[in-house]
Amino acid sequence: MAGSAQMLKRSFDLVASLVGFVVLIPVMIIVAVAIVLESGWPIIYRAERTGLNGVPFKIIKFRSMRSAPAGAHSHHSGDDDxxxxxxxxxxRKFKFDELPQLLNVIFGKMSLVGPRPETTEYTKLYTEEQMVIFSVRPGITDEASIVFSDLGSILSGGDPDELYFEKVWDPKMELRMKYVHEHSFTGDLALIFRTLAAPFSKRSSPE
Incomplete structure (x- = not known):
């Protein structure tokens, strides 16, 4: 992406995320109160992810789970967790847990659209060719987020990490690579609108 296109993308990210954050404050307050009333504190979940140029950062989400038992460790969870x-x-169903990531976008750690960031443990598995993914900011949404909008269902009924590698990893990496090589501003806009519609669709991801 040329310098002018990168500037346009970042400018759009900044303006849209600022406006979105302000507009969605009432929704986020309701979500925060609901979390506290049901399961107490904390409201926010922070986790390390690998970002632009391979630099780690803390992604933020609304907490949707209780604390894991001591010694338990899993990168993913199914709907039956x-x-x-x-x-x-x-x-999770309506992606409200992702709303705090607008702050990640505002502060330049993420983009509205871009390859979803992985944990540092998983990015160590990238091939040399796949390292190009680090040349763009990770995003709140991408094509894989839409294709696998029912990820929680896919990862149910077994070990979620094993199911992720069995059913999701390879096609997801292909979609990430495709985005890096083919993304455009108009394509990003289309992905944003498709993401907003995804929770209300019946579309299932391919086997």
Whole structure:
């Protein structure tokens, strides 16, 4: 992407995320109160992800799960995970848990559209060719987020990390690579509108 296109993308990200954050403050207050009333504090979940140029950053989300038992460690969770609260299940379904990431966009760690960031443990598995993913800011949404909008269902019924590598990893990496090489401003706009519609669609991801 040329310098002028990068500037346009960043300018749009900044303006749209600022406006979106202000407009969605009432929604975020309701979500925050619901989380506290059901399962107490904290409201926000922070986790390390790998961002632009391979630099780690803290992604922020509304907390949708109870704390894991001591010694338990999983990168993913299915819809059947008993740690997911009732409020958590609702905000996950409609992607309200992602709203705090508008702050990640405002501060330049993320873009509205771009490859979803992975944990540092997973990015260590990238091939040399796949390292090009770090040349763009990670996003709140991308094509893979739409294709796998029912990810929680896909990861149910077994070990979620194993199911992720079995059913999701390869096609997701292909979509990330495609975005890096083919993304455009108009394409980003289309992805934003498709993302907003995804929670209300019946579309299922491919096997």
């Amino acid at each position: 008993p740690r997911i609260t009732r409020v958590g299940g609702f905000i």
